[in-house]
Amino acid sequence: MMENKVVLNGTVVADRMKEQLQERVAKLSAQGILPCLATILVGDDPSSETYVRMKGNACKRLGIDSRRIHLEAATTTEELIAVIEQLNADEQVHGILLQHPVPSHIDERAAFEAIAISKDVDGVTTLGFAQNAFGLANFPSCTPAAIIAILDDYELPIEGKHAVVVGRSPILGKPVSLMLLNRNATVTICHSKTEGLANIVGQGDIVVAAVGRPKFIQGSWIKEGAVVLDAGYNPGNVGDVDYEACLTRASAITPVPAGVGPVTIATLLKHTVDAAELTVRA
Template sequence: MTDKLILDGARVADAIKEQLKTRVEALGAAGIVPCLATILVGDDPASETYVRMKGNACRRLGIESKRIHLDRSISTEDLIAVITQLNRDPLVHGILLQHPVPHQIDERAAFEAISIQKDVDGVTALGFAQNAFGYADYPSCTPAAIMAILDYYQIPIEGKHAVVVGRSPILGKPVSLMLLNRNATVTTCHSKTQNLADMLKLADIVVAAVGKPSFIQGEWIREGAVVLDAGYNPGNVGDVDYEACLARASAITPVPAGVGPVTIATLLKHTVDAAEKLAPM
């Protein structure tokens, strides 16, 4: 296994955060503290954990974490009113609405209420469109994390065939567009794709974003492919059968400590970017 490259997300995340330290210090010297507002609706344990992790990551870097916890019975209108207030707050630079939200809320309407200048999680339709054209300030964090890992390890993208398994608007679709904008040939697969295994056997780069534990099988992976597992399922299990895929891949992200830490680091980076843009020194 010595020839296998384990794509260590913690290492990539540390490199991103190290670069952010001097920028946060420079903002602080100008009297500006980058601030990320996180909105949690209800009491979903997994969502509470994610929000707490993001808050802790902010504080370790000197970024203010403003946590808004709302009752699960809140209406879409009242949630949008909270978001609108945060849009108007000059001390808030980024807004993150933790999803999923309770069933009575129109999640898309809530996302669209976030100002594009504060959409550091890349969830708005405008942000998606800007990403499609290749000029988004804040692309969705997990797709951006995947690209950061590829770049950190200098894995070639141009001319390669990338197969993305998943088509969600904040993961599968945007990462497909980002790879396409970097001159990869991209195939996007999903639950209705026929002969998925045959598709994957053609891939130089595999992005697993399907939300099913150990779904991608080792025999589906072409010898020497690069595998990026964006899944996180109960029991610290990703979307690929790790050991089986490791046997065939040239490089692979583990779960945990793969894409996840870089996603959080990307969110911090976007918040600092927004602070610099919204409060120029």
């Protein structure tokens, strides 16, 4: 029945997270510390510019300093790494975010690896990934952490459930699989080479869509009563699942927009505040 459906409202979850952060930011401010997130944008990709602006505005509303570095598209890997190293050395900067994707001539992995682990608030380094695998990361990747935060906020059980993750990127599919595994879910990771994908998705009590293809996950694939978390965002405000079709079978589902996205940004802010607090305790 439709009345049993739960639309997992990410805006509400994000607002709760930001309310909790306000007191922590005020406490740091009283100690003379202004949490600071530095965002680096290389080139002029319109979507990336929008994301960076949204993150900056979210920082401003919470009293977090947002330092924006906009580099030309012709910037080399070496020049980008030099900028990152300057930010690593700047004690006023607590978090560093390199907006993905960078121009194709740049070695993105080398640039990510240049970010100091203490400032890797988006969980993009291999060390951060390894720490996440062991459940030890201060700053797990933001979108995976947002997915877990939504499940927890709505008190949806993870332990013992079969989670099916469609997507295997190093900053989304893989880390969220590890986080679910660390919470005692049984996890199946699917990808473009998976055979019998529809049947596997149909076994999932929890389905995470992170494939980057609009309306890829079909409603007929979804197990009756499954929880569906759509981490995709495609042109036209469309996610990776066919929302209306999946809604008929799922017990709970995130919309796009206003699902995982707002919680991802709130998680980035939380990690920046976490990083600032860690400098106080250091």
